[in-house]
Amino acid sequence: MSVASVESDLDNLTLTVIADFDAPVEAVWELWADPQKLGLWWGPPNYSTTFEPYEMSVGAEMAHVFAGPNGEAEHGVWRIEAVDPPRSLELSDADVDDDGKPNDDFALTGIAMELSETDGGTRMTVRSMFFSRDGMEAMAEGFAEGLRLSLSRMDALLAEPASSAS
Amino acid sequence: MVTYNQMVVGSEESKTDDAFHALADPTRRDILRRAGGDAPSVSRLADAYPMSFAAVQKHVAVLERAGLVTKRRRGREQLVEAAPEGLADARRALEDLEEIWRGRVERMSELLAPDSEQDERKP
Numbered sequence: 001m002s003v004a005s006v007e008s009d010l011d012n013l014t015l016t017v018i019a020d021f022d023a024p025v026e027a028v029w030e031l032w033a034d035p036q037k038l039g040l041w042w043g044p045p046n047y048s049t050t051f052e053p054y055e056m057s058v059g060a061e062m063a064h065v066f067a068g069p070n071g072e073a074e075h076g077v078w079r080i081e082a083v084d085p086p087r088s089l090e091l092s093d094a095d096v097d098d099d100g101k102p103n104d105d106f107a108l109t110g111i112a113m114e115l116s117e118t119d120g121g122t123r124m125t126v127r128s129m130f131f132s133r134d135g136m137e138a139m140a141e142g143f144a145e146g147l148r149l150s151l152s153r154m155d156a157l158l159a160e161p162a163s164s165a166s
Numbered sequence: 167m168v169t170y171n172q173m174v175v176g177s178e179e180s181k182t183d184d185a186f187h188a189l190a191d192p193t194r195r196d197i198l199r200r201a202g203g204d205a206p207s208v209s210r211l212a213d214a215y216p217m218s219f220a221a222v223q224k225h226v227a228v229l230e231r232a233g234l235v236t237k238r239r240r241g242r243e244q245l246v247e248a249a250p251e252g253l254a255d256a257r258r259a260l261e262d263l264e265e266i267w268r269g270r271v272e273r274m275s276e277l278l279a280p281d282s283e284q285d286e287r288k289p
Binding site for chain 2: 002003006008015021022028031037124126128
């Protein structure tokens with residue numbers, strides 16, 4: 001139940017976090033798939049984080065709000081880019097304005113999460129990628145390719161035989 | 167203190183976004199590396215890439231806007247110099263993100279602990 005490694009790659013603007021949990025893959029997946037549970041760990045401790053109900057399907061949006069200790073509220077929307085329960089999830093993260101509409105020139109981060117079974121537990125690998133919307137459109141092709149590449153690199157990292165869970 | 171990038175407002179954030187956008191391009195990263203050496207002129211940079219002078223100038227302008235390089239005139243030449251503070255901003259943002267993830271993993275572990283079968287945590 002700890003962070004196994006953190007790798008920061010300034011060239012590719014990527015942070016890779018690998019964490020091991022003493023819990024089955026399905027339980028860790030639930031922390032992402034259940035809006036109520038996600039709200040309990042995603043936001044900062046002094047904020048109350050609420051996710052609206054969402055479906056785990058490609059193209060679905062996950063709207064959330066951080067309510068601060070002084071009554072301030074910050075809105076965010078994620079878009080599900082790829083999902084393979086209970087193994088992997090890819091999200092893009094957008095800034096939104098006060099009406100909850102995505103800003104046109106928002107900064108964007110991408111998140112690619114993957115779970116694998118370990119001896120008696122679960123390994124979670126999360127890659128966070130920074131890019132601006134401009135950058136993304138300019139390399140529209142490169143984006144999907146980049147995610148595919150990052151996933152195959154994850155596969156390599158998690159190259160353990162996947163035994164099927166009950 | 168909140169370090170979440172979604173919650174940083176104003177020019178600080180757009181500066182960091184500019185830096186990430188600027189760094190997201192391999193040519194610009196290469197220009198930045200060269201500019202970290204001996205302050206090449208824009209025309210010398212243009213010789214190094216299979217693209218027009220104007221295209222290279224555009225890349226330099228993106229880097230300049232992001233605070234990653236500065237331009238200095240010497241005679242008829244424009245020299246491009248790396249500005250380390252800009253890069254430090256990008257690095258700091260990654261460090262902030264690392265801190266955020268360490269906190270998240272800790273909270274996930276707590277939620278997964280067998281003796282805390284709670285569905286909701288009291289504030």
